[in-house]
Amino acid sequence: MKVLSGTGDDTTIRASLRVYGYFKDDVRALEKVLDHAMVKKIGPQLKEARNGTVRFLSEQGTWYSFIKLGEAKKLTQESFRSFGAHAAKEADAVSARDVAILMPATPGVTVDRAVGALVQGAVLGIYNYNELKTSDRDGPRDGFGGNDDSLWVYCPGGARVPQGLIDRARLIAEATNEARRLADAPSNMMTPSIFTDTVSARARKEGLKVRVLEKTVLERMGWGAFLGVARGSHEPPKVLVLEYSGAKGPGKYAIVGKGITFDSGGISIKPSSGMEDMKFDMAGAAAVAMTTILAARLGMPVNIVGIMPLTENMPGGRAQKPGDVVRTLSGKTVEIISTDAEGRMILADALAYAVSTYTPEAVIDLATLTGACVVALGSEASGIMGTDDGLVGALIDAGEDSGDRLWRLPLWDEYKDLLKSDVADIKNAGSRWAGTIQGGIFLKEFVHDATWAHIDIAGTAYLDKPKPYFRKGATGAGVRLLTEFFEGLRR
16 A cells, blocks of 8 residues: 655545544534535534544545544544544445545644554554455455555645655554564464464565574574473474664673564463464564564664564473473573473573673563453553663653553562472462563573563554554564654654
């Protein structure tokens, strides 16, 4: 889909669908930009519309949609993301191929931010993972958002937003959708090997340095925690490393993504109900992959290494068992209490590798780590913990701007007692209390003195029911967040 900055006033618009946003508490502001005949026709409907949308077909054959945005004084970037997604759905509803969105005034939000959010919402809103549905392929047309479709954005008063800003927003949303597609794929179609091949091809296309650590290399290096998880699966484990160099100098940021391409729980097997959703347990790796690739597409002046440990967690005959002890890459020993606490195990080695190999300015990991985080925060925010207030604060700010919101949890030393082991340096799971914090406390043991943040995306990585600009399924959580964070480094 082409997304373009419109020029001129609304008399110059040639589109099969024109979408207007208006405020619940200021309908007159919209009426001022419409001609008298149209106001007379739809004015009463705008005031009485309960579902927030009024749509009609003009005598000239142009569709008009009027979308209520709520109260002007409560307007946020999130309002415009929802507006963009709603506009895309309106295009689908009337089979439009070219759409003009006419922005209202943006009190409390800069025009640049509002337009960027709207474009992202529209692109995120058109995503649909339907390529495996054979019946859909024979339909008369695809939904709005195809390569030949156009979306024009017109700002109040004829102002023109730079095309570069629109392109940036589109690229961010498209990369988020690519992460969603990686996570939405069935686990038999997104094994560690398939993920590695798919992402490596995209990364090389953008000029990134690609390295793949295979099982024999990992054994020699001593990735005992990661390989312990991989023992139960016939699928070969991989560690994918992408490097993007966009800035001069040695300073580098490491981002690490959990890549369990299917999580049965291992010997500590999960209940069968809902186990199909465990294909999403590699959403952290998908976000890290697409964030690193997106940095190259945007030409961001930052150096990033993306590290993705990839394996299945299966209860095979060689699978590790509760009570086993493994030696990690860092040299520390871990007692396995639950084989279903596998994400922290593969991250333990990946974080140690990131810190010892790259000595990064900061390291950030993303993981669908704990069900406790879903209980605590639902799908509205990811949990964040870290060793540095500046890093955590910057990520929280980036979350507010990007819509990938975060909520901080503590890493107090008192929680360490929950993971004391009688036979090893630490155990991988404790009691049921403070489950999300236990995950953070465990990972902290493997980052040494590095500036580090852990983001638990268990509740935000995928949805069991749709939201305004997300369908049911993967959300690409982390891509918009990390991109906003990295771009914020130069401000």
